[in-house]
Amino acid sequence: MGGRGQNWSLDLIIGIVIFLLAVGVIYSILASKNREDTTPLRTDSEIIATKLTTPETSTSLDILVAADNQLDIEKLKSLTTADYAKLKQDLGVQNDFCIYLQDEEGNVLYIEGADGNYTGIGPGSPDLNLSGVPCGCPKENPDCN
Numbered sequence: 001m002g003g004r005g006q007n008w009s010l011d012l013i014i015g016i017v018i019f020l021l022a023v024g025v026i027y028s029i030l031a032s033k034n035r036e037d038t039t040p041l042r043t044d045s046e047i048i049a050t051k052l053t054t055p056e057t058s059t060s061l062d063i064l065v066a067a068d069n070q071l072d073i074e075k076l077k078s079l080t081t082a083d084y085a086k087l088k089q090d091l092g093v094q095n096d097f098c099i100y101l102q103d104e105e106g107n108v109l110y111i112e113g114a115d116g117n118y119t120g121i122g123p124g125s126p127d128l129n130l131s132g133v134p135c136g137c138p139k140e141n142p143d144c145n
Contacts, residue, residue, distance in 0.1 A: 014036055018025075020106075031113030040094065040095060041095055044093040044094065044095050044097060045097070047091065047092060047093055048091050048093060048097055048099070051063060051064075051065055051090075051091050052064065052065050052091070053066040053067065054067075055067055061076065062075065062077055062082075062090075063075075063087070063090055063091065064078070065079065069081075073115065076110060076111060076121075077111065077113050079099065079121045080111055080113030080118045080121055081113055082121075084122070084123050084136070087121075096122070096123055096127070097120070097122060097126055097128075098120045098122035098128045098130065098135035098136065099120055099121040100119065100121070100122075100135065104129070106132045108120070108133075108139075109132060110139050117138065117139035117140075118136060118137065118138055118139070119133050119134070119135055119136065119137050119139070120135040120136055121135075121136060122134075122135035122136035123135070
């Protein structure tokens with residue numbers, strides 16, 4: 001019984017390898033587009049934390065809310081009514097941000113401002129939210145409408 005087997009040529013093997021490499025390259029390109037680079041956000045968060053807590057780096061004493069590991073409630077309250085664009089400029093950051101407080105269990109604490117309770121200090125944008133509530137909105141108006 002003489003059987004004939006399929007003959008794999010070198011051209012076919014090279015073609016399959018090139019095809020698989022092309023599929024791998026396309027997949028890696030598409031997968032990398034879905035991942036966002038969070039480095040600028042991490043950098044901005046470090047800048048904000050430093051400027052809110054360290055007198056040497058703060059460009060304005062009005063934004064220094066936690067000098068010497070003590071939270072200054074009055075300064076924090078004043079930030080709730082501060083102009084967001086000016087605060088962003090004073091902090092020297094490019095991205096939108098939200099400053100908020102949490103208790104030991106991770107619950108968001110309202111910041112009592114001069115004109116109400118706020119979910120945090122921020123733009124009041126639906127893009128920045130704390131458990132579904134936009135950051136910077138009054139407690140009485142959680143949708144910022």
